[in-house]
Amino acid sequence: MSAPSPQILTVGSGAVGSLYSWRLASSAAVTVVCRSSYDIVTKQGFTMTTQKFGDATFHPDHVAKSVEEAVGLNNGRPFDFILVTLKALPLEYDVSKMIEPAVTRGKTTIVLIQNGLGIEEPIVQRFPDNPLISCAAYVKPGHIKMVIPNEHLVVGLYKPSKVDSSQQRQVFVDLLEKGNVDVDLTDDIEQLRWQKLFWNASYSSVCTILQTDTTGSKLAKNTLVNVIRDVARAANANGYEFDEQEQVDLMIGMTEGKAEGYKPSMLLDYERKQPMEVEVILGTALRRAKEKGVAVPYLETAYDLCTALNALNLRSKM
Structure with a gap:
């Protein structure tokens, strides 16, 4: 008798979530939580258009409107993996609380494919006994219909976690590779997250503040450079050894x-x-820079301005 298929729950049905759910479905049973797209996905599935994997319509094993409904649809079978691909918005929602109904304590492996730094902390606090895998995705997706020339997933371990998740990581990597996903491994996902921040913190903030693309951001090159330097100082104060000038030259x-x-x-x-x-x-x-007593004035200014823009922009939507 063959072993039962791994049970995977994906929370987040955007481009990244649908892409990796599709690839995992070649060797696992996949349930996807959809909110606004529930009716369309239930009837039509996900339309996938990719250069790497070809074109297909992906129908998950189950489609649910909520995590609670997903648990019911799975007929009492515990989920082996919960894949979180939502935007990382801690002021809008608590991912750890959202997924709690589907987490079997000590068994379910939680997989984060999200941007940013510190996203693992709430998960470790709420589920200290559960394996945790944290990933960085390098794709350029659109919405549900995607044209992706390539994709690349770095699957990492989160050092502060109390659980050794290396075995579960290997199982997850095997599932990804069966779906022809390009995978690299890292034993310190935070180092990679700091590395990604050199670009994200500088170009994302400057482009948003100026309302321009990366070409227009050259008008504020000094600010770009100084934000990168501030991020390097923050990272190094937290135990890393990034060369400021090297990162400036690399990002630009x-x-x-x-x-x-x-x-x-x-x-x-x-x-x-x-x-x-x-x-x-x-x-x-x-x-984290402030906790270490490190002055990062350009990073602080970028944060203040983007926080204000975010609040004003959302207020204008009401």
């Missing part, structure tokens, strides 16, 4: 070489009048 060179005319997701959220990921891209790094 990479952007000018490969990302001219690009709009960061923070700016796109602002234009759509959606909540922006200010806290996890700017706020956590700022707080």
